[in-house]
Amino acid sequence: MRSFSYERASDVAEASRAGRETGQGQGDAAAQYLAGGTTLIDLMKLDVLRPERVIDITPLRARYSDIQAGPDGLRLGALATMSAAADHSVVLRDYPVLAESLQLAASAQLRNMATLGGNVLQRTRCTYYRDPSWAACNKRTPGSGCAAIKGFNRNHAVLGVDDSCIAQYPGDFAVALVALDAQAELSGPHGQRIVSVESLHRPPNGAPQLENTLAPGELITAYRVPAGAWTRRSLYLKIRDRESYEFAIASAAVALAMDGDVVREARIGLGGMAYRPWRAREAETLLVGKPLTEGAAEQAARAALTGAVTHGDNDYKPELGRRTIVRALMQAKAMEV
């Protein structure tokens, strides 16, 4: 690990001032925020991230870790830990897709450390990104190429990729947030703003080193999850190589409002197969107003994976993705709410 200065920000204004040069999401930024540290310290040890300044924002926990539930929805402080949100009684009862996306992620220890803000911004697990001995990685070294496209790409993305990067977004919680139309409250040097969680992650667009749309010095302070008839009939189905403590190879966040067998509202987020937290809107549209049969679910799943681009080792993903969506939909239909 390279040398860095360690600073501790006592409030969000100070954190923003100190972090103006973060560029948050740009790996070569000179300053990086430290919350749970489960991504940052790992990648600093690997020499992938080389900050000169580490700005510890854990003192912000006192103010930004509340979890509030009301008739309009949920408000989750960005400094709340994954475990705090996963074990929250209202989240468990009324937003099971959120609780499950957190419970099924990482390990109990990591969930006690990692914050909701950092979790959404976690970096890809692409082995070429994580290993600087590979020269070619556009995300790590802009313009150097992509070793994964012709390399070992079994768990690389098939949706939202381009020729510059096929890295997979590894998280679960952001997939559930995107499915539920969540918004992020941001605070930065130029004040506060609210954006959709979906807009936080950039497509690769030939410049995958730019990971998110946060301005330098901008921090996520909370998420807002709107209430809806679909949040109770919701689940997170995660398919992985081992039963626990593993990243997804395919996952679906599904939320349904049903009138008998007929779908009134559908929300589908996809993980484990896309470059960024993915929303399958076309599939949702196909389901609405019709009885939810296995055939209807298959039709929606086909639409969701239209446009998938595979690179050899990950040729299996579109079919696994389709089956994951179908199973998640049928399980959500069968839920008693």
Next chain:
Amino acid sequence: MNNTNDDRGPSRRHLLGAAVAGVAAAPVMTQQASAQPQTRSMPDGQSNLTLSVNGRDHHLMLDTRTTLLDALREHLHLTGSKKGCDHGQCGACTVHMDGKRVLSCLTLAVAAEGVAIRTIEGLAGPDGTLHPMQQAFIEHDGFQCGYCTPGQIMSAVACVKEGHAESDAEIREYMSGNLCRCAAYPKIVLAIKQARDQTKALG
């Protein structure tokens, strides 16, 4: 080089004694509430810090890059916490911070100031009586080589306290962050169930 006011001794027995003696004398640590943000590290890359470990304060001068795990093992000579992967993937370094299980290999020591840290060395009672979880691991042979065991036990104590040890399946799920390459998992589950029931019986 590190400077420490710690009584440093090579033996586990001595360290246990020192840690125990520290319990009565240790002042209550309070979170530092600084009104102004501070640069905590010095220009030469060193940081002056105080860690509260097993009820005792330790003043240390460390390279700012030092993880909590390395601070415990290499500077406080509390070698019970183990370094397996050093990347948050194996759980061998599990300790408690403010009562919650965390990975000391992904925690910077300088960021662990003001937090009550508990390691495997701080688990036994003042008279050396083993914690029910330690005793249960011995009685059920919850290990073979033993390298992952301190992390397993620290994780298991927290798992029971969290209420996530109510069934075999739940124990397996909530202990999945602790890998055992000897695959002593079935015995680990048995040990956790025994300690869970004993803890419940004690109220």
